[in-house]
Structures are given as C-alpha cells and as structure tokens.
Amino acid sequence: xxxxxxxxxxxxxxxxxxxxxxxxxxxxxxxxxxxxxxxxxxxxxxxxxxxxxxxxxxxxxxxxxxxxxxxxxxxxxxxxxxxxxxxxxxxxxxxxxxxx
Numbered sequence: 155x156x157x158x159x160x161x162x163x164x165x166x167x168x169x170x171x172x173x174x175x176x177x178x179x180x181x182x183x184x185x186x187x188x189x190x191x192x193x194x195x196x197x198x199x200x201x202x203x204x205x206x207x208x209x210x211x212x213x214x215x216x217x218x219x220x221x222x223x224x225x226x227x228x229x230x231x232x233x234x235x236x237x238x239x240x241x242x243x244x245x246x247x248x249x250x251x252x253x254x
Contacts, residue, residue, distance in 0.1 A: 174235065178227040182219045184212060190227045 178190065180200065184207070185192025199207040206212060217223065245253045 174228045174231040175224070177231050178224040179219070181227060182224055183215070187215055187217045187219060187223055188226075190230065 180197060181190040181192045183192075184196040184200065193212075195210060196207045196212050199205060199210060247253050
C-alpha cells in the first residue's frame with residue numbers, strides 16, 4: 155500500500171477495498187456479472203477444493219469481466235459491509251529487499 159501512495163496518491167487502497175474488489179471478481183466469475191448473485195456451491199468448491207466447478211455445471215460467462223463491470227458490484231459490497239480492520243496486517247515480503 156505504501157507503493158500505491160507513492161505512485162498513485164489519488165487511489166486509496168485499504169484492506170476493505172482489496173477485500174471488496176476480490177469479492178466482486180469471484181462473484182462475477184461464478185455468478186451474474188450485474189448482480190453478483192452466485193451459487194454458494196461454486197464459490198465453496200473454488201476456495202475449498204481449488205478447482206473450477208465445471209462438473210457441477212459452472213460455465214464461463216459470455217460477458218467479458220473488466221474492472222468497469224465490477225465497479226458497481228464493488229460499490230454495493232462496500233456499502234453493505236460492516237467490516238472493520240481488527241488488527242494490522244502482517245507485512246508481505248515479496249523479495250529480499252521488498253516488503254509491503
């Protein structure tokens with residue numbers, strides 16, 4: 155996030171923003187790209203079994219998923235979430251001299 159502040163100060167990245175963006179992505183992939191309604195079974199299989207739920211009937215969306223198509227869903231998630239950060243996130247080490 156320090157990198158974001160330095161190179162894109164107009165964009166505020168917070169843990170809540172990252173969580174909401176991630177959620178809007180998987181809801182778009184496994185469900186309706188407009189409403190975010192997705193079968194819970196598909197999402198569970200993806201995260202618990204680390205596979206696409208093709209055997210269960212999931213099919214790739216015919217609508218191209220872009221940052222723009224996820225914006226409304228992300229805004230909806232943020233507006234309806236009561237998430238607060240309970241503790242600081244651990245630093246993420248991405249290289250010998252790179253910690254974010």
